Amino acid sequence: MVENRPFLAVLTHLVLIVGVLVIAFPVYVAVIAMTHSKETLSLSAPLLPGGELFTNIALVWNYDPPGMPPFWRMVWNSTWMALIIMAGKISISIISAYAIVYFRFPFRTLAFWLIFITLMLPVEVRIIPTYEVVANLGLLNSYAGLTVPLIASATATFLFRQFFMTIPDEMMEAARVDGAGPVKFFFDILLPLSRTNIAALSIILFIYGWVQYLWPLLVTTREEHFTLMVGVRSMIGLVDVDPQWNMIMAAAVLALLPPVLIVIFMQRLFVKGLVETEK
């Protein structure tokens, strides 16, 4: 920082600590819940840890009732699905944003709005026709059916557009003077500059794919393609039985681990940015 103001530093940390407490509190409740027995949880939501942590983790890890794949298999499916969606969304969005900002071509505005409007169409609202399309293409029960319909991304395209607009025109002019074509400019200049945005988006998009529930439930009817969220939801089984909160919470917390790894991994790109600005 530019100057040293102890009061401001204390205030900053205070804001952050309160922020973390508020944001992470529901997760804290879940973590605590996974250390208790199901009997305790049916009566209250405790705030202090209990002694059932390992029992519950073992329960979830060995959770393999008929009709559900083993837990690790669902983690695997979810991870793949989230990674494909993340990579797919980022690649097709960054190139379409590049086209929209750095080229002038007929129907450019139309293309932008067509992509943009998908922001306003959550899958639940158009579920029956979307399912029909996927079924007609023969994509039910496949990784393609799980991921491709979710890969179009208005958000990512829009974000890259916003970011590209802030890059000074002089950069491109200089590149052109040096004889760089559009492909070279994209890979040598634009992509490295977009690093922090890609990192932020990767986290968000991985999580987007990770928490998908309804779509995977509909397009997969074979247990080998079931994802973790389908598994967790089946444990909640709200029909006439009391949910086993200890197991659900343990599963929910274990389900947080892959996203946490992604957050930590992608964050290195962030921190690099922070440190570089200190130069």
Place this chain on the structure above:
Amino acid sequence: MDTKRTVFPSKGLPYLLVAPQLAITLIFFIWPASQAVKSSFERQDPFGLSTQFVGLTHYLRLFQDPLYLTSIGRTALFAVAVTAISMGVALLLAVAVSRVIRTANAYTTMLVWPYAVAPVVAGMLFWFLFNSATGHLAYLLRYFGVVWNANLNGDHAMILVILAASWKQISYNFLFFLAGMQSVPQSLTEAAAIDGAGPLKRFWTIVFPLLSPTTFFLFIVNVNYVMFDTFGIIAATTNGGPNQATNVLVYKVYSDGFIGLNLGSSSAQSVVLMAFVILLTIVQFRYVERRVQY
């Protein structure tokens, strides 16, 4: 819509670049959406065995329904509250994190990963905290003399869904504000500091204007989130009640269409909602984006 002053002169390349995105959009979004528009003019049984064209019947009925009209106002309140809270808190946290270099990493992790809690689990957690029987926050409020009962008190229920919906979005906004701040050149703030500008003044005169593309992006995304993506949270906490106090437009689309299987009316509602948000977005692009500094 603007592009750069100078652009690449290429005939085929830009089409190639937008092709994958456009193809997926057309096949999996635009086509199904046009089917939804079509069914808003039809009356059809859920299995699609018999269909009759009914013209504007569904739309007319909607706008004659006083309950639908009140839910428009409720939706506006909900949208403004959630957008303001989730963006305001996120900006504050992002500014704070960018001031603490050494611990930034830890704070960021703690602030971002709650976002990965699946919506179905998040709804459950909020029920855990706020239910009138065993919820901690309900208990805490009782201690302060507030008899918390979101099951029957409409204001309590509204507060509950606003908090839950905002909570879900703070991490998202935080991450993009933080990414946006990375691109603010340090040299600018340093120069201002040398000129004697305090931290608050530096933020308002330098950082915040430079964040405007991010803010605009988040503003649009958040409005869309509130308008279209919050029915899951409402379904998990209040079911639109008590007596419709939290029945916002998108929840009604969801409950009439997805649960009630009244496809025609639900499609008409989603068309109205989409038309409304598209209008809002165009206004934002025309008037708000002008103030954005690229």
Place this chain on the structure above:
Amino acid sequence: MTYPIRSAALAALTLALSTSTAFAQTEINWWHSMGGELGERLEAIAADFNASQSDYVVVPSYRGEYEESMVNTIAAFRAGEQPHLVQVYEVGTGTMMAAKGAVYPVYQLMADHGSNFDPAAFLPVVTGYYTDTEGNMLSMPFNSSTPILYYNKAAFEAAGLDANTPPKTWEEVEQFSQQILDAEAAQCGFTMAYTATWTGTENLSALHNVAYGTLENGFGGLSSELTFNHPIAVRLWEKLAEWQASGIYAYGGPAGGADNAPKFYSGECAMYMNSSASRAGVLANAEGFEVGFGMLPVFGDVAGAPQNSIIGGATLWTLSGHEDAEYDGVAAFLTYLSSPEVQAAWHQATGYLPVTLAAYELSQEQGYYEANPGSDIAIKQINLNPPTENSKGLRYGNMPQIRTVLDEELQAVLNGQKTAQEALDSAVERGNQIVREFEAANQ
């Protein structure tokens, strides 16, 4: 399959080798909504059936909660990917029945493909809900239940009440609750699930033998009008508002009411009305006190009450559009499913009602009801009297929406925005619009 040459070659190969039985087996897809322990039980039934013969293999698939599974089925049907069997909740019955081209009625299926199917073997109260006016069974009852009363014996004793006598009338519910409150044996008298719907209007109407709607509660045709704003419902709803204010009753939320169960488990409320299938959960969670069971209360001064209660839960529907050989398999599976042994085991493990008389008798022979006091309350309650046209069930399309309306209107009564009469009148008016919309869409 559009590869005749390849599949012919494949068939030849299979014949020649005839090693793998998997090729010869016909697959029956069964979509369901049973999560957790119930899901495991259901899968076990399928596995046992698969092991019992070699012609068919039943493949169950969890499809989310009832609403999700229903949407999934509809989407799949429209895309030609429907399963053979699907589990549909009772409020989806009207929708399924109206979908004549999509459904293969069970009686028809059994006549075409089943060998010795006897509709008379089924309990009339259970199947009545799912038969047409000519008495034909349209879907196969699977998990049926009815609401009953659970009570905290310790709280009853602490209040000086007889722990073995549950209240039989609403007057007694009020009186017992007051006594419990006065003795500070609990903070609230009672709570109930589906207050505005399954328990507080649908079963209320059936138990007092008054019509929920015209034309035999909708059984007689789609042009039925709702009439649940009758004096009995008004009376209960008025009382609920009064009791809510005095602490006798605590509202636990719309639909099933997520806050109900914890209130009873924790001892906050002394009585609790919910599905008979909640029995296992109640027994497992009510620690520190013994649970008693009773029938749903009625108003003591109404002649003929209690009539009989109606059921809820789900049934299995067969969808059209498959091969004959596959329907042979479905029929074989449904026959297996309704055999006394399978039924009795499912009934005893889950608390759902037995579907056939034989299963009920088998459970009696096995001494199940003696060993588990209170477990036959539900069966007795649905069999109190031969069902009348007001008490055999309900049949309305878009039923989930009608239930939402009722939830909203009851909330308006409980928070003082409306009187019971106003709320029920408004519910009838709004409900009738929904019913008319469904009628128009299914002509």
